[in-house]
Amino acid sequence: MQLTALDLTDFRSYPRLSLSFQPGITVLVGQNGQGKTNIVEALWYLATLSSHRVPHDAALVHRGESTAIIRASFVRAGRPLQVDLEITPGRSNRARLQGQNVSRLRDLLGEVRAVLFAPEDLGLVKADPEGRRRFLDELLFEIAPRFASVKADYDRVLKQRGNLLKQMRSLRRGGSGRSVAGLDPADSAASTLEVWDQQLARFGAELLRARLHLVNRLSPHLGYSYLRVSTDEGADPGLDLPPDQRGDVNSPASIRYRSSVLEELGAPVGSLPGTREIQDAMLEMLVTGHDEEIDRGATLTGPHRDDMEIRLHDFPAKGYASHGESWSLALALRLASYDLLRLEEGDLGDGEPILILDDVFSELDTRRRERLGRIVTSASQVLITTANDSDIPDSLDGEIHVIEVSLGDAVPRGSGSRS
Numbered sequence: 277m278q279l280t281a282l283d284l285t286d287f288r289s290y291p292r293l294s295l296s297f298q299p300g301i302t303v304l305v306g307q308n309g310q311g312k313t314n315i316v317e318a319l320w321y322l323a324t325l326s327s328h329r330v331p332h333d334a335a336l337v338h339r340g341e342s343t344a345i346i347r348a349s350f351v352r353a354g355r356p357l358q359v360d361l362e363i364t365p366g367r368s369n370r371a372r373l374q375g376q377n378v379s380r381l382r383d384l385l386g387e388v389r390a391v392l393f394a395p396e397d398l399g400l401v402k403a404d405p406e407g408r409r410r411f412l413d414e415l416l417f418e419i420a421p422r423f424a425s426v427k428a429d430y431d432r433v434l435k436q437r438g439n440l441l442k443q444m445r446s447l448r449r450g451g452s453g454r455s456v457a458g459l460d461p462a463d464s465a466a467s468t469l470e471v472w473d474q475q476l477a478r479f480g481a482e483l484l485r486a487r488l489h490l491v492n493r494l495s496p497h498l499g500y501s502y503l504r505v506s507t508d509e510g511a512d513p514g515l516d517l518p519p520d521q522r523g524d525v526n527s528p529a530s531i532r533y534r535s536s537v538l539e540e541l542g543a544p545v546g547s548l549p550g551t552r553e554i555q556d557a558m559l560e561m562l563v564t565g566h567d568e569e570i571d572r573g574a575t576l577t578g579p580h581r582d583d584m585e586i587r588l589h590d591f592p593a594k595g596y597a598s599h600g601e602s603w604s605l606a607l608a609l610r611l612a613s614y615d616l617l618r619l620e621e622g623d624l625g626d627g628e629p630i631l632i633l634d635d636v637f638s639e640l641d642t643r644r645r646e647r648l649g650r651i652v653t654s655a656s657q658v659l660i661t662t663a664n665d666s667d668i669p670d671s672l673d674g675e676i677h678v679i680e681v682s683l684g685d686a687v688p689r690g691s692g693s694r695s
């Protein structure tokens with residue numbers, strides 16, 4: 277798909293901005309703090325309904341205003357697509373698709389397909405599991421939007437179950453609870469807990485299996501992409517190997533989904549147990565874990581505690597991979613997502629996502645930069661932000677459209693060819 281126009285109203289530093297985009301490579305260039313990332317952040321928000329920089333919407337609205345509006349036009353599968361989104365912190369955001377109101381915001385997921393790589397992605401390798409779970413869920417919702425509802429249901433039940441566990445903990449510590457319909461408060465809490473167990477296991481199994489399936493599919497692309505961006509002499513296995521041959525490439529990088537439920541099931545790496553099997557195992561773990569959970573006042577089993585382990589030379593990358601290798605792994609994860617969407621999810625004949633590289637060239641050494649340039653040259657639309665023209669690698673081939681971003685405005689400089 278291709279972005280053709282982006283209009284922002286009161287988004288971040290822009291009271292108003294209108295920009296047109298061409299297919300191919302667009303470089304947004306400007307000094308630090310001029311608003312380059314703000315532009316690509318708006319596009320990423322349309323794809324994922326979240327920012328890659330902040331967990332809450334308040335920072336996205338121009339200082340002193342109450343609502344930000346992002347409007348974007350695309351061509352997808354040869355047809356125009358228009359998406360409008362109003363962000364009003366503290367109230368429900370509203371969206372329109374082709375000018376029609378969208379009843380649930382989640383229905384927007386899957387419409388705009390993008391992959392973004394940003395300096396924050398180093399955290400995918402080095403930081404806590406939360407970011408890796410978010411990475412998986414964002415990709416999952418782009419591919420199969422219905423799982424956004426499953427996740428919302430899971431989060432809702434998890435929260436209610438957590439509140440109940442805390443309540444049971446204070447009852448256990450001698451607090452007095454309210455009796456409901458003549459029932460002893462402890463008995464009524466225990467029977468409510470059973471209901472939450474069932475629901476949590478049901479939604480949890482669906483989410484867990486979908487993430488596991490995604491990691492199994494992503495893994496060969498990750499191994500292959502790592503070889504393409506790593507700096508090892510002769511490692512690059514060549515451009516665009518077909519997906520079914522990527523698993524055969526001997527790569528030092530791999531990913532696996534880690535879950536206590538899968539460990540309990542004894543599921544081998546790369547296998548995919550059925551939803552029912554996962555649900556039964558999770559339910560049993562929840563029930564046998566009640567005592568400890570009440571003590572700690574928290575749910576200890578389920579996809580909210582899972583992780584995607586990134587491995588290098590068969591060691592967990594966190595604590596093993598060097599800084600440069602960690603960058604290659606983070607980049608390989610994003611390129612793997614891009615390839616999965618492009619090669620296996622092009623359901624509309626035009627599923628190729630828009631590739632966004634936010635300020636990453638300056639973070640990479642020359643060799644990785646050149647390799648990345650070569651890989652992204654073949655993408656149908658790439659948006660790049662950079663503070664320095666000189667960070668753009670020579671290997672980035674073809675026509676490059678440049679937009680200069682300065683003092684709250686963005687102006688096309690024109691285009692030039694490097695080929």
Ligand SMILES: Nc1ncnc2c1ncn2[C@@H]1O[C@H](COP(=O)(O)OP(=O)(O)OP(=O)(O)O)[C@@H](O)[C@H]1O
Pocket residue numbers: 287288289290306307308309310311312313314315334335336337338339635661662663681
């Ligand atoms: N809600 C907001 N209202 C007004 N201005 C904002 C808001 N949020 C961010 N800004 C401003 O936007 C600017 C940062 O924009 P952005 O992060 O896009 O910069 P950049 O060009 O990508 O910079 P760098 O090269 O340093 O990454 C800062 O000047 C910041 O003060």
